[in-house]
Amino acid sequence: MKISIGKGSCGLAAGAGKISDYFSKRARAENMDLEIGVTGCIGMCYLEPIVTLTDDCPGNLLGDRPDNRPDKIYVKVDQAAADEILLLCQGRENNAGQYELQEEDRAVLNRQTRVALRNCGLVDPENIEDYITRGGYEALRKCLREMTSAQIIEEIKVSGLAGRGGAGFPTWFKWRALRDAKGETKYMICNADEGDPGAFMDRSVIESDPHTVIEGMLIGARATGASQGIVYVRAEYPLAIKRLENAIQQARDRGFLQERVLDTDFSFDIRVKVGAGAFVCGEETALIASLEGERGMPRLKPPFPAQKGFFQRPSNINNVETYANVPWILSRGGQAFAAMGTEHSKGTKVFALTGKIQKGGLVEIPMGSSIRDVIEGVGGGVKEGRALKAVQLGGPSGGCLPAELLETIIDYQTLAATGAIMGSGGMVVMDSATCMVDMARFFLDFTCKESCGKCVQCRVGTKRMLEILERITKGEGRPGDIERLEVLGQHIKEGSLCGLGQTAPNPVLTTIRYFRHEYEEHIERKKCAAKRCKALLSYRIDGEKCTGCTLCSKRCPAKAISGEAKKPHRVDGTLCVKCGKCAESCRFSAVVVE
Amino acid sequence: MWDNPQEKYPELQPILHQHKDEQGSLITILQKAQALYGYLPLSLLEHIARATGVKPAKVYGVASFYAQFRLTPIGKYLILLCEGTACHVNGAKAIEGALMEELGVPAGGTTTDGLFTLNSVACLGCCSLSPVMMINGETYGGLTPEKARKIIRALREAAA
Incomplete structure (x- = not known):
C-alpha cells in the first residue's frame, strides 16, 4: 500500500506536515507495510490537506492511466481521518469513505484540461523516476534524436504557444531570435519571479513538477543553441527553490543536464538564482539586471535580450508556465495544442482562483472558455452563495471586470479590449463587500511601492494617483478627482519604459470605467456601500x-x-x-x- | 569604520572567497551575509564593498532596493502578514490593525523587548487560507482580529 500526501506550500500551510508525521508514527508503531509518498499540489487548495491512496504506479487521480484504476482521494485530512485511512490500509473495518473526495469536487478536476499542470499532484516532485514513468524526458529524447533546431521551433510556432507570464509574446519568435543571434555562449532563462499578489501557479508547478520546467528549458536550449540555463526564483518560495535544486541534481545524475546530453553534441546545465524581492524584476530586462547583481531596473529595448541579454550575451527569457507546456507540445505535436483555444490564443491557461470563491485553487482550462466557466463551472461560484460583483484579472497590471462581463472569453485580445489583461493568471473574485475604490487604492499602493524609480511618470505619477485615491477613501475626495486620475493614468501609461509603469494605472482606469458610480458616491455623498472605507462609516x-x-x-x-x-x-x-x-x-x- | 574588517566578519570570508571570480554575485553575497548575521549593518555593507571592489554606494543601492534585505535587526519572531489580493479581499487590513495594536508597533516595526517584528509581504501564496500570516516559517490561516491577537499572546507567554 502506498499513500501520497500533498505537500505543496498550501498543503503544508493547512497541516500536511503534521499529518504526514502522524501517518509515519502510526505506521511504525503498528508495524505496517505502508509507503508514505509525497506529491505536490493538485490545485484544490480549499480541500487541503489531501491524501491519496495509490497502487504502485504514480498518480492516477484523473483516471488518465487506463492500466490503473483511479486513485482514492481523501480531503481535509485530520487525525481522525488519518485513523480511518490507516484502518482501511490494514484491511479492517473503517469509515474512511466519509472523507473521500465528493463527486462535485471531482468535477473540479474533470472540468479542467491539464497541460502545464498535467503532473501536478500526481508525481513525487522529489523523485525523477515518477516523472519518467509518466513519460517525462521523452520529448527531449525525440528532439535530440529526430528533430532539427528548425523543426522544434516550427512545432512551437504551429502550437501557437505565447508567453504565459503576461505579455503573451509568441514563444517561437523569441526562440528563433536567439537561435539567429551571434554569440558563443547563449542563455536560456526561466522567469520564476512570480510577483503578482494572488498568482501562485509558477510556484505550484515548480513545487509539484520541477522536471517539466527543466525539460522545457532543455528543449528550448536545444532549439536555440543555448548552453547555459538560469532559473530566477523568488526568495519567498523556499520550498520551490529546494525542490528545483534537488530536481536539477537528479537530472544531472541521470545524464539530462551535462556535457553531451544523451550522447549527442548538445550540452546544457541549469543553475538557480534566488531573487531578493522586487516585483519589477518580473520584467525581463530588470530581471537581467538583477541576475547581474544590479538593482533591478528595466533597460530600453532594443537591443532585445536575444541580442544583448545577460552580461551582453544573447539570452531568452520565458515564464515557468510557458516552459511547462513545451514538453507536452513536443510529445503530442503543435497541432494538438493549437486545436485548443481561439483563433489568436492557443492552448490552455492556468488561473489562480482566489478571493470570495467557493472552491479556490489552481485551474487550467482551454483558451476560449468564458470567465464564467472558470468561476462558476469549476470554482463553484461565490462563497456563501452571494452575488458576484467583480472579478480582478492580471493582478496589479490588470483590471476589475463587472459581473456583466462574465461571458467574456479568455483570449489575449478579447481581455485586453476590456481594459484588463490575461496577465500571469491571477483571478480574484469579489462580492458586494468589496469596495472598488479601495481595491484600486490597494493595487496602486502596491505598484507605487514597487516602482523602481527610473521613469518620472511611474515614480511620481503612481504616488500622486495613490494620494488622490487615499483621500477619496478617507472621505476627502474633491470634484474633478476622477478626471485627474484618468489624465494621470494616461500619462503614466505613455511615459513609462517597462510593463510595470505601462500597466500600473489599469486597476484604477478599469474600476473608473465599470464602477464610476462608486467613485462618485465616495466623493459626492461620502458613502461607501461596501462598508470598507472606515472613514465613511x-x-x-x-x-x-x-x-x-x-x-x-x-x-x-x-x-x-x-x-x-x-x-x-x-x-x-x-x-x-x-x-x-x-x-x-x-x-x-x-x-x-x- | 574601515578598520580591520577582516577580523570583524570572519564568518563571511569563505563566502567572499567562493564568489570572488563570479561576475554579478553581489546579491548572492548579500543574501548569504544576511543569513549569517540576521541583517546587514552599514559596517558589513562597507566590508563587502571593500572585499569585492564594488563601490559602497552601489552595495548600499542594491541592499536598499530589494525588499528581502534588512538594514536593521529584527525581533525573535518575524511576523509576515500577507497583503496579497485574496487576503486583502478577505480582511487583511483588520488583522494588521489588530496586530499593530497588540504589539504596539507600526508595520515594519520591532517591539521594544526585541520579541516581535511586524512586516507585511505581497503574497505568501496560501490564498485559500486567507487572511494568512507566517511567523518564523509557521503559517496561520483563516485569521480574525481576535485569533491574531491570541496567537501573539500565546507566543509572548511562551517566551516569558
Missing part, C-alpha cells in the same frame, strides 16, 4: 438587539459608548474613531454600521 447601536452587556463600551478605546448595564447603549458620533471594535466584539449583532 458611522456606527450606532440597535436598541432592540442590545442587551446592555457593556462589552462594547469596555472595548471602545475612545470612550464613545455609554449606557447602563442591562440597558441599550449609545454611540457618541463625535467621539467615535470608527475603529470597529464594538462591532467586532458584539455577540448580539446590535452594532449597526452604515
Whole structure:
C-alpha cells in the first residue's frame, strides 16, 4: 500500500506536515507495510490537506492511466481521518469513505484540461523516476534524436504557444531570435519571479513538477543553441527553490543536464538564482539586471535580450508556465495544442482562483472558455452563495471586470479590449463587500511601492494617483478627482519604459470605467456601500438587539459608548474613531454600521 | 569604520572567497551575509564593498532596493502578514490593525523587548487560507482580529 500526501506550500500551510508525521508514527508503531509518498499540489487548495491512496504506479487521480484504476482521494485530512485511512490500509473495518473526495469536487478536476499542470499532484516532485514513468524526458529524447533546431521551433510556432507570464509574446519568435543571434555562449532563462499578489501557479508547478520546467528549458536550449540555463526564483518560495535544486541534481545524475546530453553534441546545465524581492524584476530586462547583481531596473529595448541579454550575451527569457507546456507540445505535436483555444490564443491557461470563491485553487482550462466557466463551472461560484460583483484579472497590471462581463472569453485580445489583461493568471473574485475604490487604492499602493524609480511618470505619477485615491477613501475626495486620475493614468501609461509603469494605472482606469458610480458616491455623498472605507462609516447601536452587556463600551478605546448595564447603549458620533471594535466584539449583532 | 574588517566578519570570508571570480554575485553575497548575521549593518555593507571592489554606494543601492534585505535587526519572531489580493479581499487590513495594536508597533516595526517584528509581504501564496500570516516559517490561516491577537499572546507567554 502506498499513500501520497500533498505537500505543496498550501498543503503544508493547512497541516500536511503534521499529518504526514502522524501517518509515519502510526505506521511504525503498528508495524505496517505502508509507503508514505509525497506529491505536490493538485490545485484544490480549499480541500487541503489531501491524501491519496495509490497502487504502485504514480498518480492516477484523473483516471488518465487506463492500466490503473483511479486513485482514492481523501480531503481535509485530520487525525481522525488519518485513523480511518490507516484502518482501511490494514484491511479492517473503517469509515474512511466519509472523507473521500465528493463527486462535485471531482468535477473540479474533470472540468479542467491539464497541460502545464498535467503532473501536478500526481508525481513525487522529489523523485525523477515518477516523472519518467509518466513519460517525462521523452520529448527531449525525440528532439535530440529526430528533430532539427528548425523543426522544434516550427512545432512551437504551429502550437501557437505565447508567453504565459503576461505579455503573451509568441514563444517561437523569441526562440528563433536567439537561435539567429551571434554569440558563443547563449542563455536560456526561466522567469520564476512570480510577483503578482494572488498568482501562485509558477510556484505550484515548480513545487509539484520541477522536471517539466527543466525539460522545457532543455528543449528550448536545444532549439536555440543555448548552453547555459538560469532559473530566477523568488526568495519567498523556499520550498520551490529546494525542490528545483534537488530536481536539477537528479537530472544531472541521470545524464539530462551535462556535457553531451544523451550522447549527442548538445550540452546544457541549469543553475538557480534566488531573487531578493522586487516585483519589477518580473520584467525581463530588470530581471537581467538583477541576475547581474544590479538593482533591478528595466533597460530600453532594443537591443532585445536575444541580442544583448545577460552580461551582453544573447539570452531568452520565458515564464515557468510557458516552459511547462513545451514538453507536452513536443510529445503530442503543435497541432494538438493549437486545436485548443481561439483563433489568436492557443492552448490552455492556468488561473489562480482566489478571493470570495467557493472552491479556490489552481485551474487550467482551454483558451476560449468564458470567465464564467472558470468561476462558476469549476470554482463553484461565490462563497456563501452571494452575488458576484467583480472579478480582478492580471493582478496589479490588470483590471476589475463587472459581473456583466462574465461571458467574456479568455483570449489575449478579447481581455485586453476590456481594459484588463490575461496577465500571469491571477483571478480574484469579489462580492458586494468589496469596495472598488479601495481595491484600486490597494493595487496602486502596491505598484507605487514597487516602482523602481527610473521613469518620472511611474515614480511620481503612481504616488500622486495613490494620494488622490487615499483621500477619496478617507472621505476627502474633491470634484474633478476622477478626471485627474484618468489624465494621470494616461500619462503614466505613455511615459513609462517597462510593463510595470505601462500597466500600473489599469486597476484604477478599469474600476473608473465599470464602477464610476462608486467613485462618485465616495466623493459626492461620502458613502461607501461596501462598508470598507472606515472613514465613511458611522456606527450606532440597535436598541432592540442590545442587551446592555457593556462589552462594547469596555472595548471602545475612545470612550464613545455609554449606557447602563442591562440597558441599550449609545454611540457618541463625535467621539467615535470608527475603529470597529464594538462591532467586532458584539455577540448580539446590535452594532449597526452604515 | 574601515578598520580591520577582516577580523570583524570572519564568518563571511569563505563566502567572499567562493564568489570572488563570479561576475554579478553581489546579491548572492548579500543574501548569504544576511543569513549569517540576521541583517546587514552599514559596517558589513562597507566590508563587502571593500572585499569585492564594488563601490559602497552601489552595495548600499542594491541592499536598499530589494525588499528581502534588512538594514536593521529584527525581533525573535518575524511576523509576515500577507497583503496579497485574496487576503486583502478577505480582511487583511483588520488583522494588521489588530496586530499593530497588540504589539504596539507600526508595520515594519520591532517591539521594544526585541520579541516581535511586524512586516507585511505581497503574497505568501496560501490564498485559500486567507487572511494568512507566517511567523518564523509557521503559517496561520483563516485569521480574525481576535485569533491574531491570541496567537501573539500565546507566543509572548511562551517566551516569558
